Amino acid sequence: MSLSFLRGLLVATCFGMLAGQAQAATLSADLKPEAGTLKLGVQPWLGYGQWYVAEDQGLFEANGLNKVELINFNEDKDMNAALASGRIDAGNLATHTAMAMVAAGLPVKIVLLLDQSTSADALIADASVKTLADLKGKSVAYEEGTTSDILLHSALAKAGMSLADVKPVPMPASSAGSALLAGQVPAAVTYEPYLSAAARQGANIHTLYQGSDDAGLISDVLVVREDVLKQRPGQVLALLKSWDAAYTHFQAQPEQGRAIIAKGVGADVGELDSAFAGVQFYSLADNQRELQGSFVGDTWQHIIKAAGNAGILPQPIDPEQILDTRFVDTLK
Incomplete structure (x- = not known):
């Protein structure tokens, strides 16, 4: 907000x-x-x-x-x-x-x-995104103003990037994982239980960055x-x-x-x-x-x-x- x-x-x-x-x-x-x-x-x-x-x-x-x-x-x-x-x-x-x-x-x-x-909030991606650097120029689904927003900024900063280096796709955290599964975006930030649901349904979905990567x-x-x-x-x-x-x-x-x-x-x-x-x-x-x-x-x-x-x-x-x-x- x-x-x-x-x-x-x-x-x-x-x-x-x-x-x-x-x-x-x-x-x-x-x-x-x-x-x-x-x-x-x-x-x-x-x-x-x-x-x-x-x-x-x-x-x-x-x-x-x-x-x-x-x-x-x-x-x-x-x-x-x-x-x-x-x-x-x-x-x-x-x-x-x-x-x-x-x-x-x-x-x-x-x-x-x-x-x-620690690991219940995470940035996840499909097989086309293997590292944080691969996010450059790609669409990322996340909920603005939330923990997902902060975690995404933290991940991008770790890779020497900012939000300007990706294409933000704002949506509720409850929808971000579904958008990734549907192939609408190659990466998404969300939290549990949506992370577990995405992992079960998408064999190629993996975690790029999570809460423990920026402790506290x-x-x-x-x-x-x-x-x-x-x-x-x-x-x-x-x-x-x-x-x-x-x-x-x-x-x-x-x-x-x-x-x-x-x-x-x-x-x-x-x-x-x-x-x-x-x-x-x-x-x-x-x-x-x-x-x-x-x-x-x-x-x-x-x-x-x-x-x-x-x-x-x-x-x-x-x-x-x-x-x-x-x-x-x-x-x-």
């Missing part, structure tokens, strides 16, 4: 909304969730999978959230618009997308680090609107407890957890072994370490630089502008 579009949404739909850092009442670990439905935006991405586990295992209710509505989106721009307009309370986004939203003035905060992709670049976070942080801090705290309970359940029963997540993203669990291996989920304990350590240091700066080079983030964002760690800290 472009910066100008995000600003337009802010003016059109968020005029008069609270700005600046939300200041909820003093938090305590036993703060009770407020009444009402919490609307959470998701996409069919494995990294958001613990929400499906929480829903399936009744963990939202176990933590006092009587109603959590998981609302599915196919493209980042649609979820961004829903957050801007207040149609959803919270959303699962790529870190650089959250940065761009705050840079545009949208009142959201990051409250939880969800996952990092591709990660996802949970953002919450500032008015929700202020008015319903108990719901937010319960949401984080539910994620961690789901993570614990997943670690104890990985086969069941994988089956639940596969169903949630619309895939066959038997076809996602390599996909799950390419995603690292973060627990609350991981968050308490990372949000005071490397994630807000070198990794943060690396993402800012990559997003800036991709034209997604026009200005740097400091962690204190966007992070609200009170909820993670309260649950130590």
Whole structure:
């Protein structure tokens, strides 16, 4: 989503909304969730999978959230618009997308680090493209403004090229792999479960570049609107407890957890072994370490630089502008 579009949404739909850092009442670990439905935006991405586990295992209710509505989106721009307009309370986004939203003035905060992709985001190609250098002059399908966009820029930079050296073919990540299979493009950037689907159906499709080739670049976070942080801090705290309970359940029963997540993203669990291996989920304990350590240091700066080079983030964002760690800290 472009910066100008995000600003337009802010003016059109968020005029008069609270700005600046939300200041909820003093938090305590036993703060009770407020009444009402919490609307959470998701996409069919494995990294958001613990929400499906929480829903399936009744963990939202176990933590006092009587109603959590998981609302599915196919493209980042649609979820961004829903957050801007207040149609959803919270959303699962790529870190650089959250940065761009705050840079545009949208009142959201990051409250939880969800996952990092190592091989579950990738640039894939047919037999005509053997190396990154072979992309020169060729069409590449990818979703603009997303993790696919950043990964493509990273891959091209590694080969001494830029976006000007290829022919961009913008489309949803869910369609990019299909376009490659159909012979419409020789290369595409997408993520799981679409990568596994493309690999199964195309014998000559191979990986050119993936998240681990630029460690730390591709990660996802949970953002919450500032008015929700202020008015319903108990719901937010319960949401984080539910994620961690789901993570614990997943670690104890990985086969069941994988089956639940596969169903949630619309895939066959038997076809996602390599996909799950390419995603690292973060627990609350991981968050308490990372949000005071490397994630807000070198990794943060690396993402800012990559997003800036991709034209997604026009200005740097400091962690204190966007992070609200009170909820993670309260649950130590």
